[in-house]
Structures are given as C-alpha cells and as structure tokens.
Amino acid sequence: MGKPQNQTKIIRKLTPCVLYTLIPLALLHYYTYISPHCYNQIAHKRLEKTADSDSITPPVQGKAAELKNQPRCDYSDGHWVQTTAKPLYNGTSCGTIKWAQNCMVNGRPDTGYLYWQWQPEDNRCPAPLFDASVFLEIIKNKHIAFIGDSLARNQVESLICLLSTASKPELVYQGGDDLKFRRWVFYEYNVTLSSLWSQYLVKGTDRNQSEGIDHNTLYLDTPNEKWASELDKIDIVVFHNGHWFVQKAIYYGEGNQLLGCNFAQEINCTDYNIFDAFRKVLRTSLKEVTKRFYKSDKTVVVATFTLAHFEGEWKFGTCLKTEPNKEGDAEMPHLENEMRKLAIEEVARAVKDVKEMNGWLRIEALDVTKLTFLRPDGHPGPYMFPNPFANGIKEGVPNDCVHWCMPGPIDTWNAILLELMKRWKDE
Template sequence: MKLAKVQPIVLVGGSNTWGIRNTFHSLLAILTTFLVISFIYIKQDNGTQLSSSSPPQEHEEMIDASQDDDTHHNNVSSSKCDLFNGKWVFDNKSYPLYKDKECKFMSDQLACEKFGRKDLSYQNWRWKPNHCDLPRFNATALLERLRNKRLVFVGDSLNRGQWVSMVCLLHTSLSSSTHTSMHNTANASLNIWKVKEYNATIEHYWAPLLVESNSDDPVHHRVIERTVRVNAIEKHARYWTHADFIVFNTYLWWRRPLMNVLWGTFGDPNGVYKKVEMLRVYEMALRTWSDWLEVHVNRNKTQLFFVSMSPTHERAEEWGADKGDNCYKETEMITEEGYWGKGSDPKMMKVVENVVEDLKTRGLNVEILNITQLSEYRKEAHPSIYRKQWEPLTQKQIQDPNSYADCIHWCLPGVPDVWNEILYAYLFQQ
C-alpha cells in the first residue's frame, strides 16, 4: 500500500516554545497516521491470506479423515452428499485397511490371498461418494462409540461376511495387549466377539430368512425344499432384543419362484403347508419382522439398519464376456455406469423400501444401507476358487470353475469393508 506524501516541517523563530510544541504535535499526528495505516494494511493482508486458505463451498461438505468428533462426522448428512452414488477410486496407499493374515478371526471362505489368489488389486479400491468423502475408518473412535454396547449383525452369510470384516477392521488396529475373545451360543447361531477393555461386543446371529425356517441351523442348512414360518420370529429375535445397534439383511435365501409356507410348528402333523409366490412370502416375512421391531425395540436406545441385496456375478455374458463363464479370472471391475445384473431383484428391494417407509410412519427409523449399486461394479472381488468353505476345493473342482467358483461372497479385505465404512459414517452421524 502506498502511503500519502508527508510535507516537511519548518521551524519558525528558532527556540520559540510554540514552534517546538507545534512541531511535536505535528510529529505525533504523523506517527499516529502511520500506525493506523499500517494496522489497516496488516489486517487487510491477513484477511486476504485467511480467505485464500479457506476451502471452497464444495470442500466444506467433504469429510476430513483426520477428524473424529461427532460434529465432523455430521458432514455426511449434507443435502448434496449421497453415500451410495459415486465411483470407485484406485488407492493402493490407504487400502487395504488391514491384511487378511493379520486378522486371526478371518474366515477361510473369504481369505482369497491365503488360498492362492495372486492378483490382489481388488483390495486397493476406495469408494468415493458424490460431493463428499467417506470418513476414514478409526477403530479407536468406533470402540469408544461401542463402549458398553452391542453391535449385532443379523442375517445370512453375506451379513456374516460383513461381520467378519468389522471384526478384522477393529482387531488389526488393537494393540497386542488388548484382550479379545470369541465364543458362540444359541446352538452356534450367535457368534460373539468381545473387546474386554471397552466391554464392547460385535456379534453375528444366523437367521438367513429372519423369520423361522428349516434353514436355521448355522451348519446343516442345505435343504431341497425351503420352508418358512412367516409369522414366527421370536425364536431368533430374543437374542437381539436388547442390542444397541442391529444390522439386518435377507435376500439370497429367497431366490426361488415359490416358497413353502408353514402355518403351525415344524414336526406338527396338524401344520398347514402351502406353496406361495416368493415375493409375497418375502413381504409377509418382512411385515412380521417390522411388527416385532415396532413392539420390542427401545427407540431411545437401539439404532436399526437394513443392508440391501448383495449382487452376484455368476453370468459373464451380462457384462459382455463369454456365455457360460462367471467371475473366475476377472481382474477388473465393470465400468458401465449404472450397471445392474440379473442377480439383483428390484422388486425385492422395493418391498424392503415399502416396509421400512411404513415403519417410519409408525415412528421407528430404520436406515437402509443401499450397497447394491456400488457392489454391482465389483465382479472381480469374489472368492471364485480361492476359498475354503467346509473343506478345501479338490483339484478336480478347482479345474471346473464354471461349476465351483464362488461369485456370491466377497474376498476380504474388499467390498464388505466399504459397507462397514458406510455403516461407520451412519454410526457417527447419529
């Protein structure tokens, strides 16, 4: 800033007192003017620097992963932020969030690297929602959130995979001195992982159809005819009644045109069996589930989530590959925007949305974690032949991937970790 030119002072009358006083006052005025102008200049300069370092409006909606307080996490509630629409970004510096060999609770069904998979780039993809970022997963912050609480995953093997992912995300971040334990109960249907220092449990309850069925045994559930009791849920629900956070799913076990419905009790000769169109039975079961929630859930304590259908990639012709092939040997994701395979059923998703919306009108909030579309792109992220379920695949089975490749579940680390990052954002948003 250019200062005004100051005129020289001329002393008149030599040692005249008035002249000296006048000169002193003039010097004081000049000094004061200079200080004021300098202060204004400094303030303007600092204001310019502050303005240039402030993030633009769009960035104000993004989440700084270094922040972990609740105020920070509320950024994901911005009206422009859609956690479920976005793109996958390759990030081999931050991802994977853990190594499968470091997690002693890893499931062999999902440990693809352990069982011979060499191309591991599926581990290095980060989900980038539109107009915001997912918060960086912070195990310590989450365990503080879960102190003296229960986080329970309820559903099928996809839900169990998300539970394993959550356990590994937390376990691999703990110090070696932290005491953890794993045990099961309810005839092995309920698996409980506990972090003693936080008195926090992360649990999985096996209920693939949510309501009672002939597939409820966590090990022996391969049946030719699947039968459900659509009005019976208490057998399962009593194990998660008092949980603080419950994450539900149910989808894959319903994929058949007709379902056997039983009115009565299994083994009761007076029970009434009837084949009903699957979509109708699905809705009936979810209505039983929602009615139970309305009556039994403590609305001041429990947060509820429903994970949408997990897509499958069993038909390679759907993404332009050879007919008869599947996800085996796939190393790149699908790049077609909005891709939707035949393994996902929009009608079933609509049923879930309707039931959840009806619950909200009754004053009970259930958040739908809509992971379907973002997972549709990830055809390369399934275990394929690189897994063990009950027994390792035989050499003959490995050589027949069109019959034995698992294109339903997901390798870990991988896609379910992103589902948990989204869940993490919701837990802190609340």
C-alpha cells in the same frame, strides 16, 4: 457485669441483619422446593403432555438441529476410483476370516481388487473411510449384532478384522454348525459384537433332500426366536437376508394359514412369489423390533440385497474379473433391483410407524446394492480353496461368486456403517 451487657448490645444489633438474610433464603426455599408428592404429580402431568406431542425427546440445538433438518448423506449411488491406500488388515493379521473368504492366503495372484475406493455421487458425502478407534468410541458400552445369512457373517468378520487394528477382541462364545453363532468382546471399550444365524429372519425349516423334501418351509408372521429372544441385550441390530428366498419354499401366514408357495406349477399350491414373501419377512422383523423398542435409544439397520456375479451356472460358473464394472458395463438384474427396492420401502414404512408412535428408535437402510453390483472382481471365485490350480487348471472347479474377499469391497460396507453412526451421534 459490663461484658455481658456489651454482648447483649451486639446481639441486638446483629439480629436485624440475620433476619434480613434468612427471610429471603426461606422464601427462595419455599418457592423452589417441590415435595416428593408434588414432584410425582408434576412428572405425571409432563408425561401426559409429552405423550400427546410429536416427540418426547428434548429439542435439538446448534449443529444437531442443523443436521436434523438437512437431507441425509446418500452413499447408495457412486462409483469406484483407484486408490494407493493399503487395506487396514491382511489375510494373516486377523484370525477371524472364514477360510473360504481368505483370498490372499488361498493364493489369489492379483491384488488390484484391494485398491479401490467408493466415491459417492452426492458431493455432500465424503468418501467413506474406516477408523477403528472412532467406531469403537461411538459404540462404547454397547452390543451390536449382525443377524441373518452368510452375508451377515461376512460383514461381521470384516468388522472384527477392521476393529482389531485398534483393540484386540476376545471370542467369548461360539456354537452351532459352521460357527453360526459367535460373540466377541472388546474389553477396552466394553463393546460386544455378535453374529446370529437366521437365514430367513422368520421361523422356518430347511429342505431335507435325504427325506425327499426339496423345499423350505417359512412362517412369514413369526420372527425367529433365536434372534428375537436376544433383542433385550442388543443395542444395534444389523439385518441381512435375501439370497435364500430364491429357493423353493412353502409359505404360511398368521395362525399357520397356508399362503402358497413359489413353485406352484410343480404341486397343487397357490402361487406366492418371493417378492411378497421377502417383503412380509422384513415387515415382520421390523415390527418385532419396533413394538418392543420404539421408545428406546436403539438402532436397527437393514442391509440391502447384495449382488452375486456368476458367469454361467451357480457354483461352477466363474467370476474371474480383476477390475470393477464401470457405469453402463452391465444392467442391474431385475431380482436384485426389486429386492433392494422392497428393503428401502419397508425401512421407510417402519420409520413412519415409529414416528406415529412418538418413538425415537432409529431405523435406517445400509444400501450396498449398487456398490456390490459394480464389483464382480471382489469375490473369492476359485480361491475359496487354497491354491485351486496348484496341479493345473481343472474343469468344474467350484467358485464362490456370492461372498466377498477379506480384505476387499465388503470393508466399505462397514465404512459406510461408520458414517451412519457418526451422523446418529451428531444428531
């Protein structure tokens, strides 16, 4: 009988201690527990409150806060300096290069155009150098698409070659005339790159001279469905266009209302210049992305107009320079300068629209107009075909003074894109 009595005494002594322990825990649970019903009410109130604030993103701290308040690094202005650094790839190490831009394989004899580095005038900006592993790490598990004309394709092919130095891509889709739609996957990083052809960005039809139609037809308020239908699958969009707007075109606006044309003197049509048309196309394209993704972790990049360097007539003119232009060697043409200006303005407008909608979609310009203006030596010229002078110098040899040799100055566009991406990551 003595043993149960001892147990009873022990229990009586321990009971106050247990109660003193359990009571604070119960109170802590009472004050910190939120029922599912209450949680939903609180979450709803938070959303209501943040919807009225300037931004619903969490406040940035430390380095990110400092970066957010600093002026962005300006890569648009600078000069080219000679370097001894070799290109990261060559004409045979990458199978992605379009044959017409494979200048080395096509027999271009000089190599000096490969050894120039873009040096920004902004002393806060480091010279942009490409690092394939860093690029892939930043866009890990993402899909980046280059949408536009052949300059978009030129840049995505450059990027594929650069990234191939760190990881091997697999071409998983190709279609359209002249391989206008392609998709690659870097399985090691779960990164997808796409090239989507849309030379106007909006709905349009090309001229058909065999049917007596010598003008393009553009619907300036209607995005091209070929890229618009893909947006949900894309995380980073890079828009490229502009060169096709120098061609004859008839323009339609909202509700298929005729706006005019850019060759009014030839037909009974109201004059509508290419600058107005180009601005409207950029605005339509940016609005399409903005209205759908203003509150998403996506990015839109607009590449500015790039320079052609024909000396003489289009196609049969030449671009035989072997060194970059120096400041003052030539004056920026009005058309190219105006097209660049319009792109910068429309990007700024879109950024403002996102901010007014309390969104955080990133929109930025990839300003490559000046750095391309200074590189007349970077085009394939006659080396868009293999060994064009193998049988002697001929008159009327076609020249490509629009696109860019690979490797060549176009690789710098992707180096600057990487610098922008590193900034986004830090912010």
